[in-house]
């Protein structure tokens with residue numbers, strides 16, 4: 017559910033500001049928006065989603081990045097734990 021921040025130009029996610037329009041910019045979709053960063057419309061669906069998320073939860077972009085890092089860390093940890101559990105039961109099976 018967390019947006020990754022890709023390095024491609026048009027998927028850049030700007031910070032949510034009070035003038036943000038919760039819609040994707042029509043110019044950007046068609047031929048690229050001249051206003052770039054000063055445009056109040058989202059320039060990608062990802063950007064729009066990030067804004068909606070920030071609006072709904074009050075989460076900052078920094079927190080989003082931290083949260084997604086924690087999320088991946090948890091996934092890694094649970095994957096390692098499963099391996100350990102399997103290993104332990106394997107040994108127990110041999111001993112008893």
Ligand SMILES: [Zn+2]
Nearest residue numbers: 041044049055
């Ligand atoms: Zn625009």
